[in-house]
Amino acid sequence: MKHFYTLPDLRVWKKISEELEKPIRLGVLGHPVEHSLSPELQNAALEAAGLEMQYGRFQIRSEELAEALTLLRELHFVGLNLTVPHKVSGFSLVDEVDPQAEKIGALNTILFRDEKLVGFNTDGSGFSQAIREVFSVDLRDLRVLLLGAGGGAGRAIAWQCARENCERLVLVNRTAEKAATLARELAAYFSGPRVLGPEARLEALPWEESALPRQLARTDLVVNATTLGLRLSDPLPLGRSLLAPHLMVYDLISRRERTPLLAAAEEAGARGANGLSMLLHQGALAFELWFDRPAPRAAMRAALQNSG
Numbered sequence: 001m002k003h004f005y006t007l008p009d010l011r012v013w014k015k016i017s018e019e020l021e022k023p024i025r026l027g028v029l030g031h032p033v034e035h036s037l038s039p040e041l042q043n044a045a046l047e048a049a050g051l052e053m054q055y056g057r058f059q060i061r062s063e064e065l066a067e068a069l070t071l072l073r074e075l076h077f078v079g080l081n082l083t084v085p086h087k088v089s090g091f092s093l094v095d096e097v098d099p100q101a102e103k104i105g106a107l108n109t110i111l112f113r114d115e116k117l118v119g120f121n122t123d124g125s126g127f128s129q130a131i132r133e134v135f136s137v138d139l140r141d142l143r144v145l146l147l148g149a150g151g152g153a154g155r156a157i158a159w160q161c162a163r164e165n166c167e168r169l170v171l172v173n174r175t176a177e178k179a180a181t182l183a184r185e186l187a188a189y190f191s192g193p194r195v196l197g198p199e200a201r202l203e204a205l206p207w208e209e210s211a212l213p214r215q216l217a218r219t220d221l222v223v224n225a226t227t228l229g230l231r232l233s234d235p236l237p238l239g240r241s242l243l244a245p246h247l248m249v250y251d252l253i254s255r256r257e258r259t260p261l262l263a264a265a266e267e268a269g270a271r272g273a274n275g276l277s278m279l280l281h282q283g284a285l286a287f288e289l290w291f292d293r294p295a296p297r298a299a300m301r302a303a304l305q306n307s308g
């Protein structure tokens with residue numbers, strides 16, 4: 001199997017398939033896609049489940065997505081994952097959308113069912129399972145500050161916090177209007193009282209460091225759902241001086257090395273975790289949608305630990 005395939009490869013897929021040991025019937029579509037760990041994760045799951053097929057990487061540009069999906073349907077693929085930049089645009093290219101993904105407005109999983117493309121989003125549930133696993137707490141007991149609330153992953157996480165009735169949710173986004181729009185969508189979920197007294201349970205803030213110290217003093221969990229940190233040259237999403245020992249910091253970047261944000265969190269005495277746990281759980285949930293059976297999580301976890 002090649003490290004990644006492209007749209008021209010899909011156009012001559014029959015020829016490419018002849019050279020494969022097992023057929024590729026699943027894959028992740030993105031651009032860039034070469035660093036995605038989903039193939040390691042899903043191929044370990046397929047192997048452990050005894051399914052005679054493979055999961056590949058497909059480097060597909062935004063303008064190529066519609067043709068790629070048409071070809072993959074004709075080629076009888078089982079399912080797909082979508083990553084940056086396709087999570088929102090994929091939404092308008094599928095035949096049916098699961099109600100949760102509909103609210104989020106973004107997809108990360110597609111199932112080919114009866115010749116139809118059905119879209120799902122497993123990022124929110126995967127995030128919730130990851131937080132429980134790495135910090136031994138439930139979202140419902142947390143005051144969450146979400147950086148990057150306007151992106152696909154950020155919206156999925158915000159909706160999950162709302163569904164699980166978290167104590168408090170502060171939405172922060174560089175493009176402030178996106179956070180404000182999301183806050184309006186979620187308002188009904190935060191109308192009930194909790195133990196916080198008169199403080200608002202849901203707020204949307206512009207990306208201004210001056211507004212953050214007051215909020216962080218009232219926060220348990222900080223989530224980085226921005227793309228800051230994907231490149232090593234990126235600035236920290238949060239100034240070092242804002243990090244404090246009472247915080248849990250979850251960085252969605254799924255890299256085995258410690259991200260700069262997590263290094264800064266550790267220096268400040270805060271607990272931190274990277275996005276590998278979310279990658280595992282969102283991937284396991286996708287596997288369960290494709291095959292309607294429990295995902296072999298132990299094998300998937302081992303594959304992620306051994307990757308890279």
Ligand code: NAP
Nearest residue numbers: 148150151152153154174175225226227252254275278279
């Ligand atoms: P996306 O839809 O492109 O959203 C990107 C977000 O980052 C937006 O909120 C954007 O703000 C913000 N942003 C980008 N550059 C910024 C900057 N210079 N300063 C401040 N904010 C900036 O991407 P996504 O799909 O949500 O993915 C976000 C991150 O989560 C990526 O690193 C992705 O790899 C990771 N992720 C991890 C998992 C996992 O399982 N671990 C799952 C999904 C995603 P604007 O709205 O202002 O543009």
